[in-house]
Amino acid sequence: MIKYSIKRLLQSLFTLFIIVTIVFLLMRLLPEEGYFGASYDKLDEQQKEAILTSMGLRDPIHKQLGSFYKKLLEGDLGQSITFRPKVPVAEIIKDKIPYSLYFGLAAIGISLVAGVSLGIAMAMGKGKMWDKLGTGYVVFIRAVPAAVYFLFLQLYLTSVFKLPILFDIDKPISWILPTISMSLGGIASYAMWIRRYMVDELNKDYVKLARAKGLKGRKIMIKHVFRNAFVPMAQYLPATILFTIAGSIYIESLYSIPGMGGLLVEVIKRQDNTLVQALVLIYSSIGIVGLFLGDILMAIFDPRINLEKKGGAR
Amino acid sequence: MGKSIVNKLTDSINEDLFEFQEYDEEEAKRGGYSNYSYWYSTWKVFIQNKLAVFLLILMSLLLIFTLIQPYLPNQKSPTEIHINQETRLPLSNNPPDSEFLFGTNTIGQDLWSRIWSGSRTSLLIGLVVGAWEAVIGITIGAMWGYIPWLDRPITEIYNVINNIPKTIILVLMTYIMKPSLYTMIIAMGLTSWIDMARFVRNLTVIIRDREYNLASKCLGTPTRRIITKNLLPYLVSVIMLSIALSIPQTIGYEVFLTYIGLGLPVSIPSLGNLINEGRLLMMAPAQRYQLIFPSIIISIITISFYMMGNVFSDAADPKNHV
Numbered sequence: 131m132i133k134y135s136i137k138r139l140l141q142s143l144f145t146l147f148i149i150v151t152i153v154f155l156l157m158r159l160l161p162e163e164g165y166f167g168a169s170y171d172k173l174d175e176q177q178k179e180a181i182l183t184s185m186g187l188r189d190p191i192h193k194q195l196g197s198f199y200k201k202l203l204e205g206d207l208g209q210s211i212t213f214r215p216k217v218p219v220a221e222i223i224k225d226k227i228p229y230s231l232y233f234g235l236a237a238i239g240i241s242l243v244a245g246v247s248l249g250i251a252m253a254m255g256k257g258k259m260w261d262k263l264g265t266g267y268v269v270f271i272r273a274v275p276a277a278v279y280f281l282f283l284q285l286y287l288t289s290v291f292k293l294p295i296l297f298d299i300d301k302p303i304s305w306i307l308p309t310i311s312m313s314l315g316g317i318a319s320y321a322m323w324i325r326r327y328m329v330d331e332l333n334k335d336y337v338k339l340a341r342a343k344g345l346k347g348r349k350i351m352i353k354h355v356f357r358n359a360f361v362p363m364a365q366y367l368p369a370t371i372l373f374t375i376a377g378s379i380y381i382e383s384l385y386s387i388p389g390m391g392g393l394l395v396e397v398i399k400r401q402d403n404t405l406v407q408a409l410v411l412i413y414s415s416i417g418i419v420g421l422f423l424g425d426i427l428m429a430i431f432d433p434r435i436n437l438e439k440k441g442g443a444r
Numbered sequence: 445m446g447k448s449i450v451n452k453l454t455d456s457i458n459e460d461l462f463e464f465q466e467y468d469e470e471e472a473k474r475g476g477y478s479n480y481s482y483w484y485s486t487w488k489v490f491i492q493n494k495l496a497v498f499l500l501i502l503m504s505l506l507l508i509f510t511l512i513q514p515y516l517p518n519q520k521s522p523t524e525i526h527i528n529q530e531t532r533l534p535l536s537n538n539p540p541d542s543e544f545l546f547g548t549n550t551i552g553q554d555l556w557s558r559i560w561s562g563s564r565t566s567l568l569i570g571l572v573v574g575a576w577e578a579v580i581g582i583t584i585g586a587m588w589g590y591i592p593w594l595d596r597p598i599t600e601i602y603n604v605i606n607n608i609p610k611t612i613i614l615v616l617m618t619y620i621m622k623p624s625l626y627t628m629i630i631a632m633g634l635t636s637w638i639d640m641a642r643f644v645r646n647l648t649v650i651i652r653d654r655e656y657n658l659a660s661k662c663l664g665t666p667t668r669r670i671i672t673k674n675l676l677p678y679l680v681s682v683i684m685l686s687i688a689l690s691i692p693q694t695i696g697y698e699v700f701l702t703y704i705g706l707g708l709p710v711s712i713p714s715l716g717n718l719i720n721e722g723r724l725l726m727m728a729p730a731q732r733y734q735l736i737f738p739s740i741i742i743s744i745i746t747i748s749f750y751m752m753g754n755v756f757s758d759a760a761d762p763k764n765h766v
Contacts, residue, residue, distance in 0.1 A: 145604055145607055272750065276700075281739075413609055418607045
């Protein structure tokens with residue numbers, strides 16, 4: 131187990147190194163206006179060149195990469211240029227993470243409970259009303275662009291239930307709608323996954339044996355089939371939880387929640403290159419760490435996975 | 445089946461003893477010949493689902509309509525700004541009437557023709573990205589599965605790309621390049637093939653060493669025939685599904701990119717642009733139709749393609765053929 135974890139960790143670090151390097155090189159292609167802020171129009175070509183040189187952007191690319199890594203290892207992500215000039219990136223992010231974290235975690239909780247229950251209900255009454263309703267819901271949520279139904283939910287639910295349209299930290303009632311909207315997608319994918327898995331699994335021998343032993347249908351479903359279905363889900367759970375930090379772009383901008391999701395959009399619109407770079411780096415590292423934790427978690431959960439075998443848990 | 449009786453062993457190499465047999469259908473049937481046709485069976489399973497058939501007809505009509513709509517009589521240009529003859533001002537926010545079926549937008553453009561022009565753009569993006577995904581995904585996936593020494597490097601590349609959230613790559617690419625139709629297609633095509641490649645790779649690894657393929661090979665079946673008859677039927681359903689699902693997916697991405705301000709330029713009508721224009725007006729109930737009409741069209745298109753894709757992929761699976 132420890133041997134596997136170390137091997138997997140080294141692999142993740144290697145992937146992280148490649149991704150950081152690629153992202154850094156891609157960032158050199160960003161529009162150069164993004165390095166000047168508001169003063170862009172006032173400067174002539176010579177002054178612009180002088181600023182870019184002083185920022186080290188005219189150095190050879192390997193030298194830039196070296197100093198970038200040196201700074202990164204010291205935990206320095208740079209300073210914002212246009213969004214909040216001269217403020218370190220870490221400080222900007224620190225204020226925003228709690229909002230995204232709260233909404234994200236609440237949405238995961240709701241979608242796990244509701245999605246799994248819906249999935250089990252659909253699998254147990256296959257072809258009946260619940261199944262049909264649930265399938266309709268899953269198709270709708272997965273096919274129609276999220277922006278469309280988010281807009282209509284905000285538009286009509288706020289007027290029907292007299293809820294506030296925008297987020298207000300002091301009014302807990304204004305937190306309800308964003309949380310529910312955010313969990314809709316998760317409910318659909320968990321329900322679909324559980325239903326498909328359970329229906330496939332029902333013809334397996336161990337289910338037949340359990341039935342032959344005289345166990346009740348409900349007990350077989352929950353004690354045997356569901357436990358198996360949960361293992362592959364566990365692999366993606368850490369990544370999903372970590373990604374709540376990234377926030378939901380749609381929800382946060384629709385309800386004007388000051389979280390991380392709106393931040394990326396905002397800094398792109400303002401062409402703040404260092405912030406774009408920092409955010410992309412953070413999001414990609416979250417992805418890698420999440421997948422690493424997921425593989426470890428799955429190895430713990432599922433005793434059938436042979437860690438010494440080549441390829442490991444993948 | 446020789447006519448004459450073989451008396452001596454040396455006679456048996458005499459070619460006159462053998463003759464070619466004509467193909468006889470009755471005879472062949474007795475020998476276990478079946479007139480199973482892959483496409484016919486797929487079609488038969490597909491048309492059993494009445495809803496899918498309805499959606500197929502609906503989408504065919506819609507596709508034809510979006511193509512011929514500009515050439516029909518009394519159609520307006522999607523970018524022309526209509527002027528009110530009395531006030532000499534743009535005919536903005538004109539509610540739906542007999543002249544403008546879906547009304548006009550804030551600067552007086554005809555929403556009806558904008559919606560069809562937008563569907564045309566969005567469907568074009570979807571089809572191009574879907575075809576691209578199929579071609580690149582299957583080529584790379586097949587190489588990944590068939591050529592052993594490529595397995596390791598491609599797996600590493602897959603890990604790297606798969607670790608970065610797709611939306612981040614999409615946002616980054618559209619930020620770096622200028623907003624245009626090509627930018628959109630390139631940015632989406634850059635990542636879309638990856639899931640397809642993995643799927644095809646797994647399928648290839650599973651199928652290539654199956655006993656029936658081994659048997660086929662032993663009987664001297666050429667590789668080409670093994671690929672077209674044994675492997676391709678498995679892939680057809682995947683290809684069709686990926687093309688059908690890429691339409692709702694690309695429309696979703698397009699709406700998303702437009703929403704965050706990195707979509708197509710406003711001069712090109714697209715479903716994303718229409719939703720975004722409608723969103724800005726949604727707090728005014730009288731102008732809400734500018735959000736509702738594009739939303740209905742988007743929902744119909746995406747749901748239809750999503751459902752058709754799923755039903756077709758089930759039907760194309762040989763396991764579901766009777």
